[in-house]
Amino acid sequence: MIHNFNAGPSILPKEVFLQASEAILNFNNSGLSILEIGHRTPLFEDVMSEARGLVKELMRLDDEHEVLFLHGGATTQFMQVPMNLLNENEVAAYTETGTWAVKAIKEAKLFGHVEIVGSSKETNYTSMPANMIVPPTAAYLHITSNETIAGTQWHQLPYDCAVPLVADMSSDILSRVLDFNKFDLIYAGAQKNMGAAGVNLVVINKNILGKVERSIPTILDYRNHIKEASMLNTPPVFAVYVAMLTLRWLKEQGGVAAIEKINNEKAELLYTTLEKIPFIILPVAKENRSKMNVVFTMNDEQLEKDFLQACKDNSMYGVKGHRSVGGFRISLYNALQMDSLQAMVSLINDFAQKQG
Numbered sequence: 001m002i003h004n005f006n007a008g009p010s011i012l013p014k015e016v017f018l019q020a021s022e023a024i025l026n027f028n029n030s031g032l033s034i035l036e037i038g039h040r041t042p043l044f045e046d047v048m049s050e051a052r053g054l055v056k057e058l059m060r061l062d063d064e065h066e067v068l069f070l071h072g073g074a075t076t077q078f079m080q081v082p083m084n085l086l087n088e089n090e091v092a093a094y095t096e097t098g099t100w101a102v103k104a105i106k107e108a109k110l111f112g113h114v115e116i117v118g119s120s121k122e123t124n125y126t127s128m129p130a131n132m133i134v135p136p137t138a139a140y141l142h143i144t145s146n147e148t149i150a151g152t153q154w155h156q157l158p159y160d161c162a163v164p165l166v167a168d169m170s171s172d173i174l175s176r177v178l179d180f181n182k183f184d185l186i187y188a189g190a191q192k193n194m195g196a197a198g199v200n201l202v203v204i205n206k207n208i209l210g211k212v213e214r215s216i217p218t219i220l221d222y223r224n225h226i227k228e229a230s231m232l233n234t235p236p237v238f239a240v241y242v243a244m245l246t247l248r249w250l251k252e253q254g255g256v257a258a259i260e261k262i263n264n265e266k267a268e269l270l271y272t273t274l275e276k277i278p279f280i281i282l283p284v285a286k287e288n289r290s291k292m293n294v295v296f297t298m299n300d301e302q303l304e305k306d307f308l309q310a311c312k313d314n315s316m317y318g319v320k321g322h323r324s325v326g327g328f329r330i331s332l333y334n335a336l337q338m339d340s341l342q343a344m345v346s347l348i349n350d351f352a353q354k355q356g
């Protein structure tokens with residue numbers, strides 16, 4: 001059995017793979033593949049409508065919040081957000097917490113001014129900023145709720161900020177209960193907790209739109225997507241279908257609160273295991289550790305090589321740290337079963353014991 005700890009694209013529920021593969025051959029007993037039906041047929045319209053409805057239900061969104069499935073990955077949102085929300089002469093507040101936040105900041109600067117209101121650059125992104133002061137005139141505050149590479153996560157969300165709150169939730173979307181209505185815009189590439197690569201979830205409070213002066217290209221204006229029920233042009237139909245199946249699966253598990261409980265147990269088990277091993281270094285401040293991406297290094301290069309080999313020998317897949325930080329990264333997304341984590345924990349303990 002392969003244990004998949006990939007950071008993204010990553011593990012999805014087995015049931016989702018089975019249903020998605022059936023739909024490629026014969027979608028809903030139509031005799032047609034999901035890949036060959038028109039996106040404006042009732043067959044696909046039902047998929048889009050169910051997917052949007054499930055997001056509303058699982059996140060308990062109010063009527064002001066709209067759900068969109070868009071092309072372009074989270075990277076497109078780095079520029080689409082400021083294009084829709086930030087005037088050229090205005091300031092947007094950003095937190096600088098790692099690779100992904102830095103990329104978002106770079107794009108925002110193309111559209112207006114950016115004020116960094118909290119940075120963990122000095123700790124090499126091994127913590128999250130505290131005591132932020134957000135200017136009340138800022139167009140919005142942007143956070144990256146989970147930094148996939150650094151292995152950090154916001155556990156105290158800045159709900160009380162006086163300006164619209166925007167979050168890149170690509171790597172912890174639907175993994176924990178948050179007050180999602182307190183966010184004015186949430187975006188997430190689907191390929192970690194929500195489905196296959198190729199589609200982006202955007203949840204948006206429609207009241208924050210229409211306030212910028214620039215002309216926005218049709219396809220990049222959120223208002224057009226809302227008006228067309230997320231069918232402005234041909235959506236990435238298969239990726240939306242896989243997201244819909246994953247959302248259905250999450251609902252069957254008991255929803256976000258139920259999966260959060262399991263995610264907490266998984267993170268607790270892995271961190272406590274790692275903490276006990278003297279040659280393992282956990283670089284992230286304890287209070288900012290990610291429950292999705294657990295990063296660590298070892299105090300000896302040879303040990304790291306040996307552990308990587310042990311992972312390969314035991315079919316543990318996707319554990320190598322991002323090339324920019326090295327070491328290891330074990331991702332614990334929603335679909336990762338406790339059995340896989342227990343196998344990893346046994347491997348770590350056996351490996352540690354062998355070192356004497």
Ligand SMILES: Cc1ncc(COP(=O)(O)O)c(C=O)c1O
Nearest residue numbers: 073074075100148168170171189
């Ligand atoms: C937190 C975060 N934001 C943004 C991205 C970029 O996503 P995409 O490749 O879908 O553009 C990633 C990708 O891993 C990510 O982890």
